[in-house]
Amino acid sequence: MSVRILGIETSCDDTGVAIYDTEAGLLGHALYSQIATHQEYGGVVPELAARDHIRKVIPLVDAVLAKTQCDRTHIDGIAYTCGPGLAGALLAGSAVAKGLAFAWDVPAVGVHHMEGHMLAPMLENPAPEFPFVALLVSGGHTLLAEVKGIGQYRILGQTLDDAVGEAFDKTAKILGLGYPGGPAISKVAELGDPTRFKFPRPMIDRPGMTFSFSGLKTAALNTVNKHELDQQTIADIACAFQDAAVETLVIKCKRALQETHINRLVVAGGVGANRHLRKELQTMCDKQRAALFFPRIEFCTDNGAMIALAGAFRMHQASDDLSFQVKPRWPIDTLLPV
The missing domain is CATH 3.30.420.40 (ATPase, nucleotide binding domain)
Incomplete structure (x- = not known):
């Protein structure tokens, strides 16, 4: 039986949302880039990044649901970036993910950002x-x-x-x-x-x-x-x-x-x-x-698709617990094998 995962990425200066189906593959994704916000500073300003994520996550979730013709009843779990990354940005995405998981009565799992990148080529054919x-x-x-x-x-x-x-x-x-x-x-x-x-x-x-x-x-x-x-x-x-x-x-x-x-x-x-x-x-x-x-060029940079995919592999670790702790520093070799 297929499982549909909503992925939310907010580790730095890109807000990404996607829906991945374990049988049908990637159903749809959307991305908001904050480049214009940070350009005048010559780099990412963490506080501005966190605020932008708060403004953009829910509209992107709505857009991806509409694009894929899904609603909340089609989502079996939520994956969100737990770390590593900017603390405020991670907190923004994690809070939204946990809130949606509670409202939709589905489990949520925190995903390692770099594991998402590492698995992104598996969205392609051949993988x-x-x-x-x-x-x-x-x-x-x-x-x-x-x-x-x-x-x-x-x-x-x-x-x-x-x-x-x-x-x-x-x-x-x-x-x-x-x-x-x-x-x-x-x-x-x-x-x-x-x-x-x-x-x-x-x-x-x-x-x-x-x-x-x-x-x-x-x-x-x-x-x-x-x-x-x-x-x-x-x-x-x-x-x-x-x-x-x-x-x-x-x-x-x-x-x-x-x-x-x-x-x-x-x-x-x-x-x-x-x-x-x-x-x-x-x-x-x-x-x-x-x-x-x-991965295709658009999935080289931060995106929700890689988080949804990584979440699909780790959904057995998901929890109904509403508490969460982000990990700005998180060595990838400390992850548990699946």
Whole structure:
């Protein structure tokens, strides 16, 4: 018998809602982006993010119900992002989810945000099979994991400082490209000369799969301070930064595939939408005879569909208890296996 899950995502600056059916798949989803709200500040303002979620969650739930021709009686459970993320934003979504669960008399389950990202490629056809290596790259996270099943995660390496998405945002701010930095740098880098500047590839000369991106950001800042920033120089610096970040990620992914002897790589998170990264990873995987899996572009960034899917796998952990506790920090390797 199929189960329909309403998923609610409010971990940062995107409000996402979706309905997932365990037999029919994704029925519908909606997303509200707060980019315009935070652009003038050059980054996410937590208090503004929480307030926007409060305003937008219920209208999005109504919109998805209407789009899918569902009503409250068709929903068997609610999944919400419990962490990691911004505390206020998580509280906004969790409170709404618990309130709806009480009103609709259905159970609710808190979902790990990064597990949602990791499973997002399973919304596609073909979906990856276990085991696989997962690269999670976003504004707040950069890690490689060996994935043997739901909740069976072994961390292979993660960042010591800035996440790669955070490094993109900070470098874009240095270059005056605005927020969010990933798409801005990617666009400008297409016009850059890849031979003019050469930035370091952090930690590739050391064994293991640990990342560090703060030095790469500093290299970009030092280069900016030494040159007049005309349009071509901005493009050249953006190109050098993107090349260094992407090559570093590709090298570490190759190591992960070789050391685990797994021939499937899953890439998820907002930076997974970067076209240069997708191209270079595909080239590497072709040489390694490994299959590469991405979610569709719209599911690389935060969304309700991935939370509904992850919730479907964990609905047996759902509770009718109205109390809840969000987890702004929540290591993914502490999750229980399913």
